[in-house]
Amino acid sequence: MNTLATTAFSTALSTPASTAGAPAAAALLVLVLLPAVVGATLAWTRPGRRSANTASLATAAIALGLSVWAAVARPAVSVPFMADADFGMRVDGLAALVAPVVSAVTLLVLIFAVGDIKESQGRFHGLMLLFASSVSLTVTATTLPILLMAWEVMGATSYALIGFRWQEQHRMSAGLTAFLTTRAGDLGLYLAAGAALAGGSGLALSDLSAADDPWRQVAAAGIVVAALGKAAQLPFSFWLSRAMAGPSAVSALLHSAAMVAMGGYLLLRVQPLLATTPGVATATAWLGVASAVVLGVVALAQTDLKQLLAASTAAQLGFVVLAAGVGAVAGGAAHLVAHAATKALLFLAAGAWLTALGTKRLEALAGVAGRWPVVGWSATLGAVALAGIPPLSLWATKDAVLAAAAEHSVWLYAAGLAASVISGGYAGRIVVVIWRGERGADPAGSAAHLDEEEPGTRVVGWWQQAPTLVLAVGAVGLGVLALPPLAARLASDLGQPDEQVSAAGLVVGGALSLAALLAVMRWPVPRPGWALDWLGLERAAHATLVQPTMRLAAVLARFDDAVFDRAVERIAHATMAAGAWSARFDLRRVDAAVEAVAARTRALGRVARRPQTGQLHQYYLQSVAVLAVGLVLLLTVR
Known part of the structure; x- marks a missing residue:
């Protein structure tokens, strides 16, 4: 993005919000606070199933209405926190596009969860609402302090939701892996905050590009690392694979429209910062396109539907990261929301089939679309949209990103086109699996996988079908955001030059994606082990980070036992010896001295008692003697 465009975008993000007045500002506060308060109440009080579901759906519906109102009114709220660093929230053009989509997906996922989650509904819905609140806060945050707070709550609730069924160890382990991996990346946000203060720009997101060198580069690099971690981009991607152990409703929200999407969203939000640090922008673009290509190959190799969807999520978010790197904010935002609807739809379909059949293995899902046609046709539309087939949504949004990439580098464009294919x-x-099954699949083997994860109900309820139908509409239609004239309006709203899609690119991209889809229907897909294992990233992380840390901990533990513990024991022995000597000294010297003084005092007491005879004439005689002695003393002194 050139300097003029960068300045325009920064101005669009930093200019005062629409003067919608106190009602709109109150709506923004309620949009964030209501789900948080209701969610905390549900999670803490654990109400009955009916009460939890009613409260959850009502809150999500109100939040959706408020997000739409805020998108129109564009309110802003700022609360003093520290010098040059307020707690600021604002609905600008970017937030106005993303916030309603996230709220809508949240409501639809909670409708799905009404029938899908059978246990601890209060805890589940409470955590989901807390998470939704943190996402709304992330979308509207204008300063790093409030963004950090939202980022932390989002990470903590994601850990609790992935490990929701905590009685099963592998699910808790998956949540811990996801939490620790994303937390490692989150340290970049703290680094960015420190660099922003050191660089003199303050902590407002729109001001970060004004930081002095080299602090601007440090802030940009820190934010990119944090965003890549949340978006499950290389090399952090493996946590998303482990997160598939969570409930399907969690995957449909966290790992499509919310948590992972917020990594890409943050990069779009700070694009002016990336534009003023070209080295970081270029690296961001290449990391995004590399994730799109490599994790696309990983998705091709998967034998588990949710694992395929997880890898494809990271791959598709690679296009958003690429968009931030090349300055295609409007195209990246359009791709973000279109992908959110598409992937939420596919995750819910996977969850519906998991509930019905007790498995999510691809070979066991052969022909499942014909058995439950509402979910099957919805998922088909979602898959075709994901492929980038015209005229469905991701066809146009991908080209909007690739057209901007072509202006920067032909190699970036070629890599992005390969990822699209x-x-x-x-x-x-x-599509092949859910309608007919892949070639060479063993029907007997497929049947053996039924009920392998949980007892299947063999039923797909209305609460599973209705959300997929609504999301299918989004998967089909949201691509218009990347087509004229809506693309021009979106770019203008974001303070950007118009990002024109390429007619030739649309044709080439759509044709190649269609050819790839048809080829998969005709020939089997190679499944290299390295791709099936997600490039061995988790094993590499254990080998390079976890195991050395554990070995260092073991060495330090032995050092502690050999040095510190021994020193403490010696000090303890010395203290005991000193105490014993003090006890002996006390007994032999102090106690003896006290007893001697007591004996002398008792002797003096006996002497003092002798004159006390009780005879009156003796007292008179003693008085006379005392007076005589006193008289003698007076005469002597004179």
Whole structure:
């Protein structure tokens, strides 16, 4: 993005909000606070199933209405926190696009969860609402302090939701892996905050690009690391694979429209900072396109539907990261929201089939679309949209990003086009499996996988079908955001030059994606072990980080035992010896001295008692003697 465009975008993000007045500002506060308060209440009090569901759905519906109102009114709220660093929230053009989509997906996912989550509904819905509140706060945050607070709550609630069924150790382990991996990346936000203060720019997100060198580069690098961690981009991607152990409703919200999407959203939000640090912007673009290509291949190799969707999520968010790197904010935002609807739909479909059949293995899902056609056709539309087939949503949004990439580097464009083609391949696998099954699949083996994860109900309820139908509409239609004239309006709203899609790019991209989808229908897909294992990233992380840390901890423990513990024991022995000597000294010297003084005092007491005879004439005689002695003394002194 050139300097003029960067200045325009910064101005669009930093200018005062619409003067909608106190009602709009109150609506923004309620949008964030209401889900948090209701969620905390549900999680703490653990109400009955009916009460939890009613409160949760009502809150999500109100939040959706408030997000739409805020998108129109564009309110802003600022609360003093510290010098040059308020707690600021604002609905600008970018937040106005993303916030309603996130709220809508949240409501639909909670409707799905009404029938899907059978146990601890109060805890589940409470955590989901707390998470939704933190996402709304992330979307509207204008300063780093409030963004950090939202980021922390989002990470903590995601850990609790992934490990929701805490009685099963592998689910808790998955939540811990996801939490620690994203937390490692989150340290970049703290680094960015420190660099912003050191660079003199303050902590407002729109002011970070004004930080002095080299602190601006440090702040940009820190934010990129934090965003890549949340968005499950390389090399952090493996946590998303482990997170698939969580409930399907959690995956449909956290790992499609919310948590992972917020990594890409943050990069779009701070694009002016990236534009003023070209080295960081270029690295961001290449990391995004590399994730789109490599994780697309990983998705192709998966044998588990949720694992395929997880890898494809990271791959598709690679396009958003690429968009931030090349300055295509409008195209990246359009791709973000279109992908949110598409992937939430596919995750809910996977969850519905998991509930019905007790498995999510691809070979066991052969022909499942015909068995439950509402979910099947909805998922088909989602998969075809994911492939980038015209005229569905991701076809146009991908090209909006690739057109901007072509202006920067032909190699970036070629890599992005390859990623787009690969997306046609893994989306084609979904279509093939759910309608007829892949070639060479063993029907007997497929049946053996039924009920392997949980007892299947063999029923897909209305609460599972209705959300997928609504999301299918989004998967089909949201791509218009990247087509004229809506694309021009969106770019203008974001303070950007118009990002024109390329007609040739649309044709080439759509044709290649369609060819890839058809090829997958005709020929089997290679499944290299390294791709099936997500590049061995988790094992690499254990080998390079976890195991050395554990070995260092063991060495320090032995050092502690050999040095510190021994020193403490010696000090303890010395203290005991000193105490024993003090006891002996006390007995032999102090106690003896006290007893001697007592004996002398008792002797003096006996002497003093002798004159006390009780005879009156003796007292008179003693008085006369005392007076005589006193008289003698007076005469002597004179």
